Amino acid sequence: MKTIKWPVKKQELQSNHFDSTMWNDFKFRDDDIVISTYAKSGTTWVQQIVSQLIFNGETGLPVAEMSPWVDLRVPPKHVKLPAIEAQNHRRFLKTHLPVENLNFSPKAKYIYIGRDGRDVIWSMYHHHLNANDKFYEALNESPGLVGPKIERPGDSVVEYYHEWLDKDGYPIWSLWDNVNSWWAIKDLPNVLMLHFNNLKKDMPGEIRKIAAFLDIPIDESKWNDILTHCSFEYMKENAAESAPLGGAFWEGGAKTFINKGTNGRWKDLLSEEEAAKYDKIASEKLLPECARWLKTGEY
Structure with missing residues (x-):
């Protein structure tokens, strides 16, 4: 039987958003679920x-509230970790870290979601443009800031896109480092690779795939309820349940945080x-099959 080589944490990542040391004192449970994306x-x-x-x-x-972003540096460790430890349901946690900055548990289940970077950055621009003063104060004025402060973007999403590409993920973090790290472990038995396009194309099929991966039997009598509650329309209408702090960090509240959920908006503005x-x-930074998957959702 082939011995599995499990990922080992190689370095810390701390920035205006991240504090990867949060994971150092995190106590895993065998049935933990970690949901990861670039953002x-x-x-x-x-x-x-x-x-x-x-x-x-x-x-x-x-x-x-139930699914906290563990490596977000606010609130601090002494507040965040006890709150997570006190949860008595099956925990499903969020990370935006590359694998080499995580404490990886062989017993946890990891779900990674990919999306074309152009769609990502259009959504991120909206996210930062509509963030209010409380958002920027929380990241820039709270103790423990590492590196430069994050600033509100200018009026041009196209300029934002070029700066993000030219400066390897500025003003947040590198897409290529993140995707490469998860692509490298995609064949581990406790890792599931999903793609935004496939969720859009066949949400019921993808939900059943997730359920099977997590060893959660589906109650067919609740199947229509599950599908309804996972629809964009339902999530937009009930956005306060999904948005951090009920949407308090965004102008217009939670419904601004749950934006459009659409792809291809960049096609109208980019030459x-x-x-x-x-x-x-992408072709320079990623393996060909990884670049194709990130763009299309196809292996």
């Missing part, structure tokens, strides 16, 4: 799906040359 790739959607599977189609679940710039860099 703006369907994280909240998959958190909602997992909550519906665990709680069998219940309504009114405070998903953002062919500008769009191709992303493909060229």
